[in-house]
Amino acid sequence: MADIQVPPMTGMTVPGCLRHFAAATPDALFVGEPGGVALSYADALEEVLAVASGLRASGVGAGDRVHLHLPNSAAFMVHLLAIGEVGAVAVPTNPESSSDELAYILSHSGCVLSVSGPLGKQAVADARDLCPDLRDICGPQDLAALGRDRRTAGPAPHGLDPIAVLYTSGTTGWPKGVVVTHANLLVAGEVVAGHLRLRPRDRWLVTLPLSHGNALFYSAMSALVTGASLVVSDGLDPAGWVDLARAHEITVTSFFAAGLRSVLATSERVADRDHQIRAAIFAQPLTDAQLTRFEERFGLPLLQIYGMTETVAPPLMNPLYGVRRNSTVGLPVLGYPVRVVAQDGGDSLSGELLVRGTPGVTLMAGYYNAPNLTEQTVVDGWLHTGDVVRVEPDGYVSFLDRAGDILKPDIENVSTGEIERVLCEHPSVLEAAVTGAADEDGEQRVVAFVVIRPGQDVTTDELLDLCITQLSPFKVPRELHLVDDLPRSATGRVRRSALGGGR
Incomplete structure (x- = not known):
């Protein structure tokens, strides 16, 4: 009998996953907005196909980069999936980005089209003169309207084709474009969905920006691969997020530490525990006192995790069941071997964190237009994170700092x-x-x-x-x-x- 070896998730695409649930559970909610649009899986597929046709009619084809400059919304998800449907590559940015920031990203990535909402459209226009490849700027409704009049089809993308380039925040220099494939996004979704035991009845509250890996990789993709749903809000309301979660029957959510601190700074209410949230993941450290106060006040478990855009999925997470040590970033997840390497290059209990994986599947495909930087970052299958950690005696991993945040x-x-x-x-x-x-x-x-x-x-x-x-x-x-x-x-x-x- 011949062995069959199929790399995980490489045979499926992101819009292909949407198609599956549009056929299996067409009326189930896929994405909604508080007090606004609510799209079932079937509705979302209809919108995606219309926008995809609009993209083709606008001359966008396989491999073209499309700037996605929208706030958290159903439209963001529809356009991301439509860009993937035509084999193009989304370049998402925060709508509050300055024209200088946009000029670098759009010129570096060579975007041919920008889909921009009202908030960020002027900044894109101001940057346009410095972006020679940018042919047009359109609004989120324009492509769907064009596509409904001119329905077209094209070749289907492959699971290992790129679907997005996410630019890092640039806190340590010029932003780097992290290339992720369809397989990358689906693997990230599977990792988080498996770790949190997501089911179709689960619903994410997404308050972090979808233009960032946390919300896109962990929340949106884990919902998509399980037929679950997400409610996307454009930012966190520290005093009102529980009310929003209650109204929309939210079961899972995600924070950054700064958001958790802002929530803790609000006045306590009797209704703080009146919700159905069963787990919340978070990134970046909190004090033990802050962790205790949050869990006691809201009555839900926090799980600190570790991930970066380059790892796509989080390679370290605190367990949902068992011992949660939220002063650490948790334990290695299935499918993500890790090593800690001392400054002298040897294995150690304290040093730089390395993550092993397959580029384009479990690790980023690479940095856009930067092969030398990619080769320096991923060496023999090990991604060098630049983050300094310590392995505790019980195997949990404590985050110490960015290598760039070490003073001397x-x-x-x-x-x-x-x-x-x-x-x-x-x-x-x-x-x-x-x-x-x-x-x-x-x-x-x-x-x-x-x-x-x-x-x-x-x-x-x-x-x-x-x-x-x-x-x-x-x-x-x-x-x-x-x-x-x-x-x-x-x-x-x-x-x-x-x-x-x-x-």
């Missing part, structure tokens, strides 16, 4: 994350960010920026005393500034470069 004010390395954790242990501190600034002689000093909780009062001397008692002398900030808020990217990551000083 003295002989010893200093982790910005370690100092931030200590500052956030003070009950008056809402959040903190630490960066490095260069002295006149070129030596680096540690600088901290701290946001105080509303109604609380603390002095810089008190916070420095806390650092002195809990940190080695060379780790104590030389400067500490109290600020109203921290500058952030669209996905919630603190933009350290905007804090001042040099690294």
